[in-house]
Amino acid sequence: MARIGVFICHCGENISATVDCAKVAAVASNFPGVAYSVDYKYMCSDPGQRMIIDAIKEKKLDGIVVGSCSPRMHEPTFRRATAEGGLNPFLCEMANLREHCSWVHEKGDVTTAKAIDLVRTLVEKVKRNTPLLPIKVPVTKTALVIGGGVAGIQAALDIANTGHKVVMVERDPSIGGHMSQLSETFPTLDCSQCILTPRMVEVAQHPNITLYTYAEVESLDGFVGNFKVKIRKKAKSINEKDCTGCGLCCTKCPTKKIPSEFEQGLGFRSAIYVPFPQAVPNKPVIDKENCTYYTKGKCRVCEKVCPTKAIRFDQEDEILEIEIGAIVICTGFNILKTSFFPEYGYGVYKDVIDGLQFERLASASGPTLGEIRRPSDGKIPQKIVFIACAGSRDPAKGIEYCSKICCMYTAKHAMLYKHKVHEGKAYIFYMDIRAGGKMYEEFVRRAIVEDEAQYIRGRVSKVYEKNGKLIVVGADTLLGAMPVEIEADMVVLATAGIASEGAESLAQKLHVSYDAYKFFAEAHPKLKPVETNTAGIFLAGACQAPKDIPESVSAASGAAVKVAALFSNDELTRDPMVAFVNRTAPPVFSTCVGCFLCQPVCPYQAIEKEEIKDRQGKTIKTVARINPGLCQGCGTCVALCRNKAIDILGYTNEQVYTEVVALLNEY
Amino acid sequence: MDDIRKKAKELLENKTVQVVIGYGKGSGEEARAIFVRDAAKTDQLIFDETCLQNLAVYILKHEVKHLGKIAIVATSSVLRSIMILASEQQLKDGDLVVLGITSDGKYIDLPNFKAIEDYLATLNVSITDKEKELLKMIDAMTMEERWAWWQNEFSKCFKCYACRSACPMCYCPKCTTDSNQPQWIPVASHQLGNMEWHLMRAMHLAGRCINCGECAKACPMDIPLNLLTYKMIDEMNANFGVTVGMKPDAVFALSTFKNEDKENFIR
Structure with missing residues (x-):
């Protein structure tokens, strides 16, 4: 006959407020095979655990049922106590009387009856439990960082500096991500590239970091500590070892009018190209879709001019198989294109641009060398209308969330404009100004007070072109929804931040969950913000939700610590539930x-x-x-x-x- | 047919095989399965329109297996069953000799699985119009009507398990229904137990049934059991574009995931 011990916890009042715990214990004592049954105020407390340990010894128990909270909460606690009492820890089971009973039902006899049923169920189960031994598995102490934006860079450097190996995979030809495209950063207005590029170089030179650019994760097998990842290194059509990065091929390439991704279509690049001068690695790739040799079979100019004969037209994609212990996903975000907004007429009006495009116009290394000029005719705009919340917080557009970074960068844009065009006038249509963050509110005030940005609270219903001007039709809701019409030279839409392209398929490859907006889902919104539900896979940066630079960097450092903690073990112990x-x-x-x-x-x-x-x-x-x-x-x-x-x-x-x-x- | 008899005789004489499974004259109007072990008796083999049984059911039976290597007279149903048994690692190429036969009794030389696969590709194996009609009838019923209809059909079942014995895909040495620790399916033939048994059988054949119809033919109570499995074939086709039993190395559609799989059942 089994000798099961039943321990009913009151959880303070959490359970006892609606469940008659004493009655549950009394009824359970009559279940066949139950040798001991007791209730106590806090089973997880020291005296509570002591009751279990002592009872195992004194009553010669061979199975334990604790009726308390969720096993997610205290299963390790009670298994430990069971082991201390001299039983195999897996002979302890928990009946969830809190989440499954007391928290979800009113006080009453039926609630107590349900608690009794739950305990009876586990008593029957535990009779059939067998002693199990934990499984030990080794840990491969190499981390994979997916994405080489600021979050990926920070995570990679932090992990590498703890002495562990890092493999970084970046989809584009260069690391740097969106931050490398920005002009200046809020709230300090320091130059984005000036603070980022040293970090990019550090990644490339760090002895513990292996960098694969122009590469993507193909598939992932295995589990925490023991992943096997396949990485597709897309053919760059150059031999990186031979290439010195002199750039002669890019200057001589006859195909020069390809809209540059880095310049957000405001500038051009050649078919063999380095995305931007500070790129890491600073070596070109051939864009096979636009290269005349690949499309028409003729040209090979780059091959002729290359002083080190580094061009390889026959290069093929390469699949690398790497063993990995942990993964940090830092694939970042994107922004909606202005073509998403028929009411703001993109595609028709060249001077309606998005925030990233404005960043390029304001950037000293951008297509206008930092002068704010209209894309249509190159004139300096005298009036710019900024429209915040373009898409964000708009259920009609399918995006209910706040993109978070737009309030701040729009204030920054207005400031940069004023600094560059002193006589210019910036209007900002906004819903609310969300400037929570260190020095953020002060920054917005500065834009309003010192740089005379005119904030108009209201939405813009329409933008249309008339005589070379853009007519912005909106309403000022602080003046009783008075109609406002502004003749602007340029309109900048702070379009919503959205999940990076391919995020969904990456999530499926990695078996991690994602939300309705295809952002990666964290394991717990408050207490596990950088973990995913898949052990050993962590998140950092804007792949999780729109985030600014400081937030991305702190998340990256957080994720790096999680990886380092995992790598501090030579072996992982796993539950033997296999x-x-x-x-x-x-x-x-x-x-x-x-x-x-x-x-x-x-x-x-x-x-x-x-x-x-x-x-x-x-x-x-x-x-x-x-x-x-x-x-x-x-x-x-x-x-x-x-x-x-x-x-x-x-x-x-x-x-x-x-x-x-x-x-x-x-x- | 003579070709088959000649081939069978030859195989037995030169001891390539120890037994030839084929059709012989039954006691009634229908043919029955015969197991020829003596080269002199190969002229007992017949083939006519009554030779419908799916003989593949015998391939894995312990009693037949221990006789030695098998040659089998194979209609398209038998061939498709062999393809599934191969996909499920129960048969390897060369484990048995296949004496292919067309519906009008002509011998086809099928030396290996590849030849079977190629031959099957030339056949039309879609479900018949009559079967489509039956499906339409069931589909036209409301959920309640359908439930009542099947309840009524299953009420006739007395758990003889003839459907299981006749099915080439029911080759487990211990069927879940025979387990009594725990007793998953009640043994007694009452409404609940009958329903559970037939649901389980249908689910275990989903994506594996090739629609030979043996289960329904075997049922002494004439329950149209194959309607359930017809439906499965229909669904497999519609959802995954799979015709089962056409390849010796097919991947089981219900245990694989492809990115292009429809997920319209997730709501």
Whole structure:
């Protein structure tokens, strides 16, 4: 006969306010196999745990059921106490009387009855528990940083400086991300590139960092500490070892009128190009879609002029397979293009631009060398209208969230404009000014007071062109929704920050969750902001939601610490709740028929073939075997197996079935 | 047919195989499966329009397997079953000799799985118009009507498991329904137990059934069991573009994920 101990926790008043805990303990003491049953105010406290430890010894218990909070909260606590009492920790089960009962029901007899049912269920389960041993797996102490923007750079440097190896993968030909495109940064107005480029160079030169630009993650297998990642290195069509970065090829390339991605279409680049002068690595790539040789089969000018003969037209994409212990996703964000806004007429009006385009106009290294000039005719605009919340906070546009960075950068834009065009006038249409942050409010005040930015609270309904001017039609809601019409020379839309292109497919490749807007989802919005729900995969920067630079950098440092903490262990201990294939008496040996339909269903590639052999070494039967090091206990194979040859330790079919039966039948 | 008899005789004489599974004359009007082990008896093999049974069901039976290497007279149903058994790692190329036969009784030489795959590709294996009609009838019912209709059909079942025995895909040495620790499916033939058994059977055949119709033919109570599996074939086709049993190395559509899979069932 089993000797189960039942411990009912009041959780202060959290459970006892609606559940009669004493009654639950009293009823449970009469369950078959229960040798001891007690209730206590705080089971997780020291005296509470002591009760469990002592009872195991004194009452010779062989199974423990704690009726308290969620196992997510205190399972480790009570398993530890069980172990201290001398029992295998996996002989302890928790009935969730708080989240599953007291918190969701009114006080009453039925609530207590439900608590009793939950306890009975676990008592029946624990009778069928078996002692289990934790699984130990090694840790590969190399981190993968996906994305080389400011967040990725910070995360990579922080991890590398703890002495661990880092592999950084960047989709574009250069690292730097959006920050390298910015002119000046709020709230200090220091030059973006001046503070970023030293970091970029540090990444390239750091002995612990391996940088792959123009590369993407192809697939990911494995689990925390033991990932296997495939990286596609797209063909750059140059031999990087031979290339000196002299840039002669770019100057001689006859195809020069390709809109530059870095300049947001306001400038041009050649088909063989370095995205910007400070690029890291400062070596060109050939854009196969626009290169005359690749499209028409003729040209090869770059090959002729290259002094080191570094051009390789026959280069192919390369797939690298790397073993990784942890991953930091820093894939950043993007902004909506102005073409998203028919009411603001982009595509028709060249002088309606987005925030990133304005950054390029204001940047000293930009297409106008830092002079604010209209894209249409190059004239210096005398009036600019900035429209904040273009898309953001607008359910009609499908984006209900606040993009967070726009208030600040719009104030910055107005300031930069005023600093460069002293007689110019900036109007800003806004909904609210959200300037929460160190020195942020002061920055906005400065724009209003010192730089005479005129803030108009209201939305813009329409922008249209008339005689070379852009007529902005809006309303001033602080003046009783009075109609406002401004004749502007240029309109800048602070378009919404959105998830980076390809974020969804990357999330699927990495098996991490993402939200409705395709931003990556954190494990807990407050307490686990840089973790994902997948162990060993962390988040930093604007891939999670729109973030400014300081926030991205702090998240990156946070994620780096998580990685370093993971790498401080040589081995990881995992719960032994893994699947296994049964064994039965001869001549069947295992009810597994070896159909291996379970093999493709396993997300962790944990299912392999095993030959059952006789004494002479002859194979009797080939069955599935589940590698306990790889199995994560998700149970998908268990559900698929037709004759239930697979079970999960700690959650066997029999245990779960017994629980259901116990729930349905009272004694 | 003579070709088949000649080939069978040859195989038995030169001991390439120890048993030939084929059709012979039954006691009634229909043909039955015969297991020829003696070269002299190969002229008992027949083939006519009554030879409909899917003989693939015998391939993995312990009693047949221990006789030795098998040659099998293979209609398209048998061939497709072999393709699934191969995909499920139960058969390897060369494990058995396939004596292919067309619906009008002509022998086809199918030396290996590749030849079977190529031959199957030339056949029209879509479900028949009659089967489509039946599906339409069921689809036209409301959810409640359909439930009541099946409840009524299943009420006739007395759990003889003939459907299971007749099915080439039911080759597990221990069926879930035979498990009593825990007892997943009630053994007694009452409404709940019957429904559970047939639901389980249908689910276990989803994406594996090739629509040979043996289950319905085997049922002594004439329950149209194959309607359930017809429906599965229809769905597999519509959702994944898969015709099962056409390749020896097919990946099971229900345990794989492809980016282009429709996810319209997630709402």
